[in-house]
Amino acid sequence: MDFYERVRFVMNHIPYGKAATYGQIALLCGKPRNSRQVGYALNRRLGGKDLPAHRVVNASGYLSGAASFRTPDTQKKLLEAEGVIVDDENRVDLKRFGWHHALEDALEFREWFEQNGI
DNA sequence: TAGGTGACGCGGT
DNA sequence: CACCGCGCCACCT
Numbered sequence: 001m002d003f004y005e006r007v008r009f010v011m012n013h014i015p016y017g018k019a020a021t022y023g024q025i026a027l028l029c030g031k032p033r034n035s036r037q038v039g040y041a042l043n044r045r046l047g048g049k050d051l052p053a054h055r056v057v058n059a060s061g062y063l064s065g066a067a068s069f070r071t072p073d074t075q076k077k078l079l080e081a082e083g084v085i086v087d088d089e090n091r092v093d094l095k096r097f098g099w100h101h102a103l104e105d106a107l108e109f110r111e112w113f114e115q116n117g118i
Numbered sequence: 119t120a121g122g123t124g125a126c127g128c129g130g131t
Numbered sequence: 132c133a134c135c136g137c138g139c140c141a142c143c144t
Contacts, residue, residue, distance in 0.1 A: 003141090022126055033139055039125035040141070058126065065125030 003029060005118045007038060008047035010109060014055045017082040019092050020099040021059050028102060028109055043068050054078035063090045 006029035014020045022035040031037070040046075042053045042065060054075045058064040063086065066075045076086045084097045112118075 026126085031140095033127090034141080035126040036124060036139070037126090037141055041125090043125055044142095053125085056125075059128085063125085068125060 001030070001113065002118055003031060003034065003037065004041050004047040006030065006109075006113060007041050008051060009112065009118070011047070011051045011053070011056075013105060013109075014052055014099055015101075017084060017097070018099045019055050019057045019061070019079070019084060019094065019097050020102065021057060021094070023059055024099060024102050025056065028106055030110065030113070039065065055082075057092055057094075061091045061094045063092070066090060 007025060010025050010028045011020075022038040023032070025038045026032055026034040029038075038056070042051070042056065053065070054069070056065065063075050063079075066072060069075045069078075076090060079086050079092065084092055086092050
């Protein structure tokens, strides 16, 4: 199984206007302890260059990867353009903008990986 | 081969 | 809440 292929697939399912955590992505990829690898993948742009990477924040809601975008405020701008509120501490309220339905898609994702040998 | 790193997360205080 | 320590794991050196 190719972890990065899974990351690409899952990333493309993060809803517009919502923020997913590294842990959620890792979990949906079938590797609940690989949250650090999700960050590694995005930082090195593994799995593709046109992913909605700005929608990924850490478990506390902080835009921990902001420094890896074009400019220090690029991620914040992209999120705000989708209606996501980012406070002056570069943090989003996951209660409001979190991807709360992620687990409900887990089965569908697992089957897709199965059928596509990923 | 051994050791260091980090877009992470959780549990304890 | 915030802060801290520790576990985690694919990748580099």
